[in-house]
Amino acid sequence: AQSVAQPEDQVNVAEGNPLTVKCTYSVSGNPYLFWYVQYPNRGLQFLLKYITGDNLVKGSYGFEAEFNKSQTSFHLKKPSALVSDSALYFCAVRVLREYGNKLVFGAGTILRVKS
C-alpha cells in the first residue's frame, strides 16, 4: 500500500534561514508526490507536485522539493524562510493501481518561523 511519512511533528527555523520539511514515501511503482500547506482555519493549498522529470520541482511561494528515488524522499525546501510561512505542511502520494485520483496524506509537519 502507498504511504508517506513525515518524521518531524514540528520544525522550527529562524526567519531568513533555509528550511526543510521532510517526507519519505513507500510505493510499489513510480511515485506521484504532492505538497500542500494549511494555514489556520483554512483549507489546504497546493504547493507543488512531482510526476516525472527533473528531481528538483519548483512550486508556489518560493518553495521547491527535491525528489530522491534512492532515498525514497521528497523533502520540501525554501532558501529563505518567512514568518508568514508558518503553517501546517502535508506531503501526499497518489494511490496507484486504483481508479480515481486518491491521495494518501502524511500526518503533517508544523513549521514555525521565528523573527
Added chain:
Amino acid sequence: DSGVTQTPKHLITATGQRVTLRCSPRSGDLSVYWYQQSLDQGLQFLIQYYNGEERAKGNILERFSAQQFPDLHSELNLSSLELGDSALYFCASSVGDGLYEQYFGPGTRLTVT
C-alpha cells in the same frame, strides 16, 4: 481563495442526527473529493466523484454517503451521527481524474454533541 465553496462553515448537531454538507467545485472542474480531518485520524480520503459518477472510495463509513449532481456540485450526507464524527470535512476539486492537483475548499467544521 481556491474557488471551491463549502456550506455551511460550521455545524453543531446531536448524536443520532443526520446532516448534509454541500460543495461547489471550481468552475470547469469535473472531479470532487471529500476528506475528513481529525486530530486522531489526520486527513483521510473519503470518496471521489467524477462527472457525476463515483470514482474512488476510501475510508468512508456506511453511515456516510455522497453524490454529485448534474451541475457538478456535491453533497456529503452523514447519518446516525456519533461523537467521533466530529471533524473538519473538506471538499476538493480537480479538472479531471488523472494526476491533477486538487484544490480544497475552506471546510465545514462538524461538532456532534
